[in-house]
Amino acid sequence: MGRVALVTGGSRGIGAAISEALKAAGYSVAANYAGNDEAAQKFTAETGIKTYKWSVADYDACKAGIAAVEADLGPVDVLVNNAGITRDAPFHKMTPQQWREVIDTNLTGVFNMTHNVWGGMRDRKFGRIVTISSVNGQKGQFAQANYSASKAGDIGFSRALAQEGARNNVTVNVVAPGYIATDMVMAVPEKVREAIIAQIPVGRLGEATEIARAVVFLASDEAGFITGSTISANGGQFFS
Ligand code: CAA
Numbered sequence: 001m002g003r004v005a006l007v008t009g010g011s012r013g014i015g016a017a018i019s020e021a022l023k024a025a026g027y028s029v030a031a032n033y034a035g036n037d038e039a040a041q042k043f044t045a046e047t048g049i050k051t052y053k054w055s056v057a058d059y060d061a062c063k064a065g066i067a068a069v070e071a072d073l074g075p076v077d078v079l080v081n082n083a084g085i086t087r088d089a090p091f092h093k094m095t096p097q098q099w100r101e102v103i104d105t106n107l108t109g110v111f112n113m114t115h116n117v118w119g120g121m122r123d124r125k126f127g128r129i130v131t132i133s134s135v136n137g138q139k140g141q142f143a144q145a146n147y148s149a150s151k152a153g154d155i156g157f158s159r160a161l162a163q164e165g166a167r168n169n170v171t172v173n174v175v176a177p178g179y180i181a182t183d184m185v186m187a188v189p190e191k192v193r194e195a196i197i198a199q200i201p202v203g204r205l206g207e208a209t210e211i212a213r214a215v216v217f218l219a220s221d222e223a224g225f226i227t228g229s230t231i232s233a234n235g236g237q238f239f240s
Contacts, residue, residue: 002026004073005219006066008113009033009083011043011051013182014132017208018080018215019049025216027078030069032056034083056083056109057101059116066116075124076117078219081110081131081154086184088143099146106150110157118170127170128219131158132211135178135234151176155230162228171227173218178234181205201236 005022009015010031019031031051033040040051052069054061070076084106087098110131121127136144137151155174162172179185179196185205188196197205214231217223232240 002028003077004028004030004069004075005078005080006030006032006069006076006117007080007082008056008109010049010080011040012036013184014177014180014208014211015080015082016043016047017212018082019043020047021209021212021216022078022080022219023047023049025220027219028073030073030076032065032069032083055105056081056113057104059112062109062112063116066113075120077121077124077126078128078130079113079117080215080219081113081129083109084132084134084150084184086144086147086187088147088188090143091145094145102146103150103153106147107153107157110154114157114161118165121165121170122168125168125170127165127168128223129158129161129165129170129172130215130218131172131174132215133174133176133230135176135232135238138176138230138232138240139238158230159228166227169224171218171224173223173227174230175211175214175218176230176232176234176240177206177211178232178237179205180208180211182208199237200234204235206233206235 005027007019010019011033023029034055054065133154134151140148158172
């Protein structure tokens with residue numbers, strides 16, 4: 001049996017493309033999701049990839065969910081921390097709840113998931129952690145103090161952990177997408193979205209498959225010398 005990959009938020013948007021690309025590359029894939037049962041059922045019916053429901057913001061749920069995945073497929077070799085949410089608001093209007101929800105999912109969720117696969121990866125002397133950050137974690141974005149903080153935090157988290165995992169062949173990397181044609185970006189008001197696209201040198205939104213390709217590369221056995229790095233895939237919008 002091939003390696004086992006677990007993708008959070010793996011039944012929709014960028015996560016769905018990552019799940020499918022890993023499956024096509026020969027992995028046994030589990031896709032976690034938090035809320036949208038209908039989308040998850042449709043995804044499983046179309047792809048044959050089993051979905052598992054829990055919130056990455058809940059540490060105990062992550063532990064139990066990962067145990068369920070491992071009972072079905074075997075130990076997780078590749079964890080893709082993709083689950084993420086937005087609660088955009090200019091800071092003077094941002095509520096403590098909007099701050100907490102985004103940090104709990106996008107940053108603490110990455111801790112919750114990674115912490116529960118880390119020991120096994122160290123013991124087996126192989127692991128790949130790939131976390132999906134964002135161009136807005138690199139450059140900051142108006143109305144996203146919460147989201148930008150969480151996504152910048154994901155990069156710092158990964159750089160620290162890369163140093164801890166290296167000796168045991170556990171790599172920790174980041175992919176930082178720009179604006180990709182997903183529900184999240186399509187929810188941005190049309191006028192604002194058009195203004196954003198005008199700032200992207202390639203002149204279009206990215207495709208989820210263009211992010212998935214980078215993840216498959218970082219997950220591969222051949223990428224073992226790459227750790228602590230961030231691959232930006234943003235159409236030239238920002239260089240870091
Ligand atoms: N820079 C400077 N000013 C901006 C701005 C920007 N980027 N965007 C909006 N503004 C200004 C507006 O011009 C407006 O100013 P005026 O009042 O003078 O006209 C003001 O901010 C808007 O203030 P409002 O009180 O009306 O704002 P609101 O409470 O209605 O919130 C918003 C609107 C949430 C900011 C909305 O414009 C929005 O959603 N913007 C997009 C934010 C964004 O890019 N989010 C990314 C989502 S996709 C994603 O996150 C995926 C990824 O990783 C890339």
